[in-house]
Amino acid sequence: MSRALLLRCPVCDATHAFRGDRDDHEKAELLDRADDHLRDHALGESARAIRKHEVVADAEERILAGDELDRLPTDGWRADVALVG
Numbered sequence: 001m002s003r004a005l006l007l008r009c010p011v012c013d014a015t016h017a018f019r020g021d022r023d024d025h026e027k028a029e030l031l032d033r034a035d036d037h038l039r040d041h042a043l044g045e046s047a048r049a050i051r052k053h054e055v056v057a058d059a060e061e062r063i064l065a066g067d068e069l070d071r072l073p074t075d076g077w078r079a080d081v082a083l084v085g
């Protein structure tokens with residue numbers, strides 16, 4: 001079993017997975033990652049700031065079996081992620 005923390009973009013529904021759970025990641029790291037992605041969307045400065053906090057607040061912790069984590073995008077954002085459970 002492995003743990004994953006999932007960030008989901010509220011604009012395009014793309015997912016970014018992190019290994020481990022919230023305790024393994026600084027909030028600043030998660031916010032940066034969300035902000036990087038939200039830059040691709042044409043949001044105003046303040047909308048982007050609000051959205052990135054939303055993304056991190058809504059981050060979801062999952063316990064995954066076997067190789068499920070390997071199929072998640074841990075190195076970037078991907079839109080076509082099928083999540084089980």
Ligand SMILES: [Zn+2]
Binds near residue numbers: 009011012014037041
């Ligand atoms: Zn997006």
